[in-house]
Amino acid sequence: xxxxxxxxxxxxxxxxxxxxxxxxxxxxxxxxxxxxxxxxxxxxxxxxxxxxxxxxxxxxxxxxxxxxxxxxxxxxxxxxxxxxxxxxxxxxxxxxxxxxxxxxxxxxxx
Amino acid sequence: xxxxxxxxxxxxxxxxxxxxxxxxxxxxxxxxxxxxxxxxxxxxxxxxxxxxxxxxxxxxxxxxxxxxxxxxxxxxxxxxxxxxxxxxxxxxxxxxxxxxxxxxxxxxxx
Numbered sequence: 001x002x003x004x005x006x007x008x009x010x011x012x013x014x015x016x017x018x019x020x021x022x023x024x025x026x027x028x029x030x031x032x033x034x035x036x037x038x039x040x041x042x043x044x045x046x047x048x049x050x051x052x053x054x055x056x057x058x059x060x061x062x063x064x065x066x067x068x069x070x071x072x073x074x075x076x077x078x079x080x081x082x083x084x085x086x087x088x089x090x091x092x093x094x095x096x097x098x099x100x101x102x103x104x105x106x107x108x109x110x
Numbered sequence: 111x112x113x114x115x116x117x118x119x120x121x122x123x124x125x126x127x128x129x130x131x132x133x134x135x136x137x138x139x140x141x142x143x144x145x146x147x148x149x150x151x152x153x154x155x156x157x158x159x160x161x162x163x164x165x166x167x168x169x170x171x172x173x174x175x176x177x178x179x180x181x182x183x184x185x186x187x188x189x190x191x192x193x194x195x196x197x198x199x200x201x202x203x204x205x206x207x208x209x210x211x212x213x214x215x216x217x218x219x220x
Contacts, residue, residue: 014179018179069127069128071181074220077219081219094204094206096204098202099195099204102194106188110184
């Protein structure tokens with residue numbers, strides 16, 4: 001469950017601008033704000049089942065964008081490479097403050 | 111015109127999986143294959159104006175995705191940072207083959 005939540009947090013963060021307002025609000029409250037299905041249902045005065053169905057559909061929409069664009073996949077591959085660069089430079093005592101700062105900027109960009 | 115073509119090449123490359131088949135075919139033939147509007151019109155047996163209108167609309171669709179997701183923008187910013195890292199390491203004589211290869215992998219990833 002933790003992994004699913006983390007993945008959804010990433011996917012929402014990346015693709016939320018492509019979601020409708022309703023899709024964005026339900027899925028954000030559930031995954032980012034950690035509200036329960038019941039709490040969201042109460043707030044929007046709809047059934048718990050309606051919230052659940054909407055969130056499942058939005059998850060599929062987000063996964064579909066990721067299948068097509070792969071922004072998260074590439075982000076994770078880049079993170080690994082940056083990690084390898086840091087390790088390599090550290091091992092060879094070449095990681096000075098200047099490069100460390102630039103690599104940090106590169107990480108923060110995503 | 112060159113800059114526009116380059117930009118469209120990037121945007122098509124990034125977002126083509128979000129286009130319809132028709133959008134993708136016209137815009138790809140025009141920008142990637144360098145066919146003229148007249149040649150595309152002839153191939154699809156439609157008017158030159160229809161091809162032109164479709165391509166203009168697809169350009170707007172691509173720019174809209176870029177406004178929302180900014181994949182090209184982030185790519186360009188990362189390229190600059192990687193360039194700076196290479197320059198910094200070169201200046202400090204810290205750019206060995208290992209790091210150079212990793213940085214190249216990072217560039218090729220996008």
